[in-house]
Amino acid sequence: MKALAVALAIAGAFLIQTLGGRYFWPIQSYLDLFLLTAAGFGLIQERQVGMFAGAAAGLVQDAFSGGLLGLNGASKTTVGYLAGIAGHRLVVRGWVGRFVFFAVATAADVIILAAIGQVLERPTVVGGAADLLYLCAGNGVLGALTLGAVDRFTVSH
Amino acid sequence: MTIRRRGSHVVFAALMVGHGLLISSQVTTSRGHSALQGSILAILAPLQRGSEAVVSAVGSVWYGYVDLRAVREENRQLREKATRLEQALWMEREVVARYDRLSGVLQLAESIPFESVVAEVIGVDATSWFRTLTVNRGLDRGVDLNAPVVGPGGLVGRVTAVGPHVAQVQLLSDRDCSVGSLLVRTRTRGIVSGKGGAELELKYVSNLEDVAVGDLVVTSGIDGIYPKGIAIGRVTSVKNGPRLFKVIAVEPAASLNRLEEVFILQPVGSNLELTKKVE
Helix, strand or coil, rough: CHHHHHHHHHHHHHHHHHHHHHHCHHHHHHCHHHHHHHHHHHHHCCCHHHHHHHHHHHHHHHHCCCCCCHHHHHHHHHHHHHHHHHHCCCCCHHHHHHHHHHHHHHHHHHHHEEEHHHHHCCCCCCCCCHHHHHHHHHHHHHHHHHHHHHHHHHHHH | CCHHHHHHHHHHHHHHHHHHHHCCCCCCCCCCCEEEHHHHHHHHHHHHHHHHHHHHHHHHHHHHHHHHHHHHHHHHHHHHHHHHHHHHHHHHHHHHHHHHHHHHHHHHHHHHCCCEEEEEEEECCCCCCCEEEEECHHHCCCCCCCCEECCCCCCEEEEEEEECCCCEEEEEECCCCCCEEECCCCCCCCEEEECCCCEEEEEECCCCCCCCCCEEEECCCCCCCCCCCCEEEEEEEECCCCCEEEEEEEEECCCCCCEEEEEECCCCCCCCCCCCHCC
16 A cells, blocks of 8 residues: 555656646756655655655656666665654654755755765756755645645545 | 664665666766776775785795696606716717727727737626636637737737637636747746736746846747737736746736727737837
8 A cells, every 4th residue: 555655656746747847847946756755755654665665756757867777766765764764753743844854855865966976976966056945945845735735635534 | 663673774775775786887987987896896806905815825825836846847857867868978988988999909900910800808707807708709700729819908818719609718817828928128038827816927037037127028929829029018026036937927918807809810820020019
């Protein structure tokens, strides 16, 4: 059931990120739905679910982004894993808390990508600090909203 | 719970390693090799260096051992070769010695104005001090009984038995051998006889005669066997005897115990004067 949920989430993220981005450019610039999938499952599920979701989501993202296969896989796996640890140790509730959580997860993802790029001697992160802030904000907002919707869905069922 | 956490750590590590390998397999660094290759090299290089050092040390010891074995084998072969060469050298020396000896014989042959047959010594008397020789010439080469025999230096003896292909030579040193002789310096006559030893004895020389150590003794020719003038030997000691005659020891001119080639002369009773020539 968890695997199915992860698969559905990844599929939805893929569709929105690729198809939706054609018609609404901020989706591609300020949202990373694969990251939200990894961090979200890490937060609300166990750390293993988070890292597997991150691995799968990252590999899909790599496969369709034309970059190095495994680059986002590694970063999203780490984010999912860390999100699972954080979700187990910290109480992340409320809009603000969830916003901060996803924003930090986004920053961590970018840092990991940059670190891997440093090791590989090639740039993996493009854009400046403003772009990073917009991405963190976008992911924070969308993540908080998504988790709020999940909460409501869970309560209603 | 702890086990589950550890399991998640392991799974996480495995996933990261998998991603790392995946990425590395696609990336080439500025140093020209893939990141995966570089990582593997970085990890394995110390191990490789260590193993290389071990292998090198073992190889060094091994090749040292192999070299040692090779050196031993080479040493053995060289020893064998040295032995063979030494044998060959001795054979060459023997050939040279034989050549020198035959040269001496040839010179002697040229100095003897008689028809002669060259013979090789093929046997000696089996007693402790031999007094006869066996030579490889006999009736088939015209060797006659009582034929005088000379060798390098002087008279050797005479033929006392003849076979179809061999002959027996009685040496001067034989007790039964007597040769009419002459002291060259004083022209004193006497008879040289064998004593069975290395020295000869000059008999029947009066105590009144002048005989000195070093005087040359040659054949006198009066015995009808040996031509006159063949060197017999030199006087080595002289003393007056208890009766009428001196006691004179003579050293043979020919090396009777080292003969290898001799000349067998035709038996003649002639009085040829060879003294000057022999001297």
